[in-house]
Amino acid sequence: MDETADFTCSELVAVASDYIEGRLPPSERVRLESHLAECEGCTTYLEQMRRTITLIGELRREHVPPEALERLLGVFRTWKHAG
Amino acid sequence: MRTAGEHQEARLAPAPSPDELALVEALRRREEAAFVELVESYGAGLLRLALTFVRTRAVAEEVVQETWLGVLKGIDRFEGRSSLRTWIFRILTNVAKTRAVREGRTVPFADLESETEEGPLLDPSRFVRTGEPWEGHWQWFPGPWGEPEERLLASEARGVIAAVIEALPPGQRAVVTLRDVEGWNSEETCNALAISETNQRVLLHRARTKVRLALEAYLTEVAGGGHGRDS
Numbered sequence: 021m022d023e024t025a026d027f028t029c030s031e032l033v034a035v036a037s038d039y040i041e042g043r044l045p046p047s048e049r050v051r052l053e054s055h056l057a058e059c060e061g062c063t064t065y066l067e068q069m070r071r072t073i074t075l076i077g078e079l080r081r082e083h084v085p086p087e088a089l090e091r092l093l094g095v096f097r098t099w100k101h102a103g
Numbered sequence: 104m105r106t107a108g109e110h111q112e113a114r115l116a117p118a119p120s121p122d123e124l125a126l127v128e129a130l131r132r133r134e135e136a137a138f139v140e141l142v143e144s145y146g147a148g149l150l151r152l153a154l155t156f157v158r159t160r161a162v163a164e165e166v167v168q169e170t171w172l173g174v175l176k177g178i179d180r181f182e183g184r185s186s187l188r189t190w191i192f193r194i195l196t197n198v199a200k201t202r203a204v205r206e207g208r209t210v211p212f213a214d215l216e217s218e219t220e221e222g223p224l225l226d227p228s229r230f231v232r233t234g235e236p237w238e239g240h241w242q243w244f245p246g247p248w249g250e251p252e253e254r255l256l257a258s259e260a261r262g263v264i265a266a267v268i269e270a271l272p273p274g275q276r277a278v279v280t281l282r283d284v285e286g287w288n289s290e291e292t293c294n295a296l297a298i299s300e301t302n303q304r305v306l307l308h309r310a311r312t313k314v315r316l317a318l319e320a321y322l323t324e325v326a327g328g329g330h331g332r333d334s
Binding site: 028029030031033035036037038041043059060061062064065068069071072073075076077078079080083084088089091092093095096097099100 | 133135138139142143146147148164167168171172175176224225227230238239240241243244245247248257260261264265268279283284285286289304307308311312314315318319
């Protein structure tokens with residue numbers, strides 16, 4: 021049996037996010053990384069997961085529409101003058 | 104047990120940064136510029152989170168407005184036991200939950216159990232079946248993704264991601280919104296949503312896996328045909 025057999029690809033998929041978060045117990049991380057060293061599919065999978073997270077972050081580029089800001093400034097001014 | 108956990112979370116909550124404390128002071132002096140700065144910083148994120156609780160944009164905008172009013176009314180009593188950001192988002196969570204109840208909706212996050220215990224995220228047929236040699240390994244490797252470098256493709260990819268996130272169950276949607284869209288850490292996220300660290304991890308994992316899967320369908324296709332292509 022090969023050395024990677026103790027950590028399977030489906031197991032890696034199940035903990036991919038925890039691994040990226042650095043939340044795996046050390047022993048499990050070592051097993052995962054030794055699997056990763058020999059598995060092209062899982063290397064690709066993790067790269068794609070990281071890229072996914074980066075792409076999700078790009079949704080952030082958004083501004084508050086001017087009309088919403090105006091409305092909120094109205095709330096602010098009412099509050100300010102109320103005391 | 105639960106109380107102890109919540110207490111611990113409260114202690115772990117990051118304190119307000121010096122910048123935030125300056126904003127708090129300015130807001131207490133009724134300075135409009137401080138309010139504008141806060142709205143510019145958190146307005147879009149608040150709306151995104153509100154949309155995980157209520158369905159229509161109009162109601163979400165009302166929730167956000169009510170949140171800001173709560174911020175203004177409460178700022179003199181802000182004690183700095185969490186970051187200002189966490190405090191503001193926590194107000195939104197409370198306003199949105201109250202609103203959801205008033206509308207007769209089930210309270211979001213009431214059903215986290217089922218959200219964390221859904222079935223497998225990837226089609227099991229992608230892995231070698233139990234009992235066969237190489238069981239649990241890829242049946243075929245994930246295909247390489249194209250580079251959505253052209254602006255049109257990049258904006259399409261954002262559209263794909265936004266659509267998947269919108270379709271997620273509320274808990275997964277809220278967690279991925281705070282963690283990966285807003286860039287929060289897990290402690291802040293748990294605090295703002297009042298969920299446990301374990302639930303946060305599971306919900307985040309499920310959300311990310313689903314978004315990756317949608318991007319795979321989109322980007323592998325964009326790359327020019329997926330499996331069997333020879334370049």
